[in-house]
């Protein structure tokens with residue numbers, strides 16, 4: 001078994017971006033500026049946004065964190081989005097999900113300027129991605145592609161089974177794996193909660209991408225020998241004996257599945273850190289595109 005070390009690879013990518021930022025500074029150019037908007041006090045969301053801001057500092061980006069109270073109305077959030085769209089200092093920004101129930105997520109994501117949409121969640125970017133045009137590719141699927149590509153894992157002609165069809169992970173990674181681009185040319189099956197005989201499908205898979213969010217869902221008897229396993233799921237499982245009061249658990253029964261896998265991502269330290277690195281990469285691209 002080979003470990004797909006997202007922590008290590010994300011650090012390499014961040015170093016590459018930091019090098020580019022240093023060159024920009026030397027030339028007296030404006031450095032990339034990422035903003036993040038967070039509404040409410042969700043613990044996991046605060047952790048992720050905190051990591052994003054820290055990563056910006058480490059590589060020399062400017063960053064702005066807009067923390068809004070849970071009681072923020074849809075109109076108020078829309079006003080913040082319009083402000084960020086109009087602010088020439090901001091190259092890219094994200095609105096952290098999930099949003100409180102009283103806010104229409106779709107409405108907010110549609111209001112983000114596609115040229116600043118470094119999450120790649122706007123339909124203009126999703127559509128361009130699907131048509132293999134230049135766009136912002138969502139950080140999680142982009143991170144998975146980079147992991148496969150940089151580790152030289154063959155995808156061409158392979159059968160990939162993706163579990164989960166969300167707009168931010170499952171659906172876009174299924175599209176990217178099937179495209180002609182890097183880490184593409186796979187034959188893809190997209191599975192979800194209505195899929196019948198899932199284990200029958202995953203047992204045929206050369207590559208399994210698990211993005212459903214159910215701890216230890218994928219068991220060893222559901223995969224074949226030599227499979228490549230990408231575990232996107234991250235669930236906080238309450239555990240009083242831990243210092244933080246919880247531990248992080250992936251979708252994959254790592255201990256058993258890793259015995260059969262040729263490559264496998266750990267949780268934590270797999271897809272999560274890659275997501276942050278690719279968000280920074282998209283922000284660098286945004287700066288370069290705005291410069292023209």
Ligand SMILES: NC(=O)C1=CN([C@@H]2O[C@H](COP(=O)(O)OP(=O)(O)OC[C@H]3O[C@@H](n4cnc5c(N)ncnc54)[C@H](OP(=O)(O)O)[C@@H]3O)[C@@H](O)[C@H]2O)C=CC1
Nearest residue numbers: 140164165166169192193211212213232233234271272275
């Ligand atoms: N590492 C990272 O950077 C990121 C990690 N995540 C993690 O990835 C996981 C998935 O996130 P996200 O895509 O947003 O989740 P969603 O809840 O939006 O989607 C889950 C998908 O899994 C499907 N599903 C649920 N249960 C089953 C089942 N028993 N069998 C087959 N399919 C099932 C659902 O089917 P249906 O459509 O029919 O409901 C749905 O398509 C979560 O743990 C999340 O925390 C998410 C984003 C980034």
Ligand SMILES: Nc1nc(=O)c2c([nH]1)NC[C@@H]1CN(c3ccc(C(=O)N[C@@H](CCC(=O)O)C(=O)O)cc3)C=[N+]21
Nearest residue numbers: 047048094095096097098119139268269270272273275
């Ligand atoms: N607008 C928006 N964009 C997102 O990209 C977005 C979002 N909303 N909402 C939530 C999901 C989830 N997500 C993660 C990012 C980093 C880790 C990460 O770094 N995980 C570490 C562990 C972090 C920890 O200790 O909790 C790891 O897996 O090693 C995980 C998950 C981005 N998302």
